[in-house]
Amino acid sequence: MRKKSWRSTRAAVYSLNYHFVWSTKYRRKVLRESVGETLKEAIKALCLEHGYELIALEVMEDHVHVFLSAPPKVAPSIIAKVLKGSTARTLFTKHPELKKILRNGHLWNPSYYVGSAGQVSSETIQRYIKGQKTKEEGGD
Template sequence: MSRYRRNAGATFSLKYHLVWCPKYRRPVLVPPCDTRLKEIIGEVAVESGMTVHTLEVMPDHVHLFVEADPTLAVAEIVNRFKGRSSRLMRQEFPALRSRLPTLWSRSYYAGSVGHVSAETVQAYIAAQKGV
């Protein structure tokens, strides 16, 4: 696998660490819900052209390390995962409907992950003036 991906107009390496929780941080992501959630996340990623590098479903939160095209904003990526999974999980597991008004809380954590540190990028940009 190449270090960079390409589309029609860009060469990129955009990877994100995403974390989100069920409403009220309830520990509802237990078997068989956790397995189904992993399947749904995989389906959404394939349909959207994203690559899931790592996925862990804990009883009260989800950790996802995903690579995406620059045409997708981080908020859109999270909304795709949370939206589809909430709808399908609540249809397939009625207990989730009775215990929670919605499956996911409105918030999430997103952190970008790169191959170089912020200091390296700053030094590179500063060095360009002298070129």
């Protein structure tokens, strides 16, 4: 059975996939071994709790890649805030040694990258939209 490429809520049918990347403060290589595992588990739990579908996750020593799907009512900036804020609290609680390496309670750089991905390319969408007028005029 083929998995559907879209999801739905009461008010929308969507295919919104986001690739987030963020790094540790000063690119410190602190996401090793048990710290990295704790981070993975925390991200999985947050996605489940907030209704995001986690598609892919990789934790590097100094940065994180998260690929997920979220409903359109949730802005990507909110997703980043939830993931970064909650995981920082979790990691500082479960790994207090991080406080010695990352002073002032800042685990993550303040910025992040987010890119979107869907099931079709932007060129396909543009062709589809341009073809709508022609289709209407042709009597189809």
